Amino acid sequence: MRLAGVRRMTVLIAIVSATNWAFAAATETCVACHGEAGISSNSVWPNIGGQKREYLVLQLKAFKTGKRTDVLMSPIAKMLSDSEIEELAEYYANLKGAQ
Amino acid sequence: MRLAGVRRMTVLIAIVSATNWAFAAATETCVACHGEAGISSNSVWPNIGGQKREYLVLQLKAFKTGKRTDVLMSPIAKMLSDSEIEELAEYYANLKGAQ
Secondary structure (H helix, E strand, O other): OHHHHHHOOOOOOOHHHHHHHHHHHHHHHHHHOOOOOOOOOOOOOOOOOOOOOHHHHHHHHHHOOOOOOOOOHHHHHHHEEEEEEEEHHHHOOOOOOOO | HHHHHHHHHHHHHHHHHHHHHHHHHHHHHHHHHHHOOOOOOOOOOOOOOOOOHHHHHHHHHHHOOOOOOOOOOOHHOOOOOHHHHHHHHHHHHHHOOOO
């Protein structure tokens, strides 16, 4: 009984770790162009910190499906699951915009 | 001589007024969706206050040429001259982003 509980806990920790790892990997890709705080390092890449959540979801999905195209964003968006897109949009929408 | 000077001044004022009017008309269109301060009134329209200048220019030109499409933005961008696009991008880039 105790062993079963430990196993369940181990599975739970593994799932949470995998989720966090995937999210960390995804944000690391974003950060390369859009910066740690969602403020981009050059003028042709958009700031995404403080951007509207639904807008971010729609644009990532547009890049994923090919409705919108960009040499950098298209291949990146194609690697994201819908739930990762939701998580990333939530994350960046909750940061502050440029001052 | 004095009359010629007055005429030049009148022409100059007329040009400046026409330019301001065109810019005011353009921003009024933007404001309807993107807000007075470039912060949109709903979650599917992007905040553009504090957005990168060059990014705004590129996106407006993409909507104008059809590289990027949107039911609202495409027809609006097609009405903008390249200099209006530059002015609008400069204006919104100098506002603050969402807090």
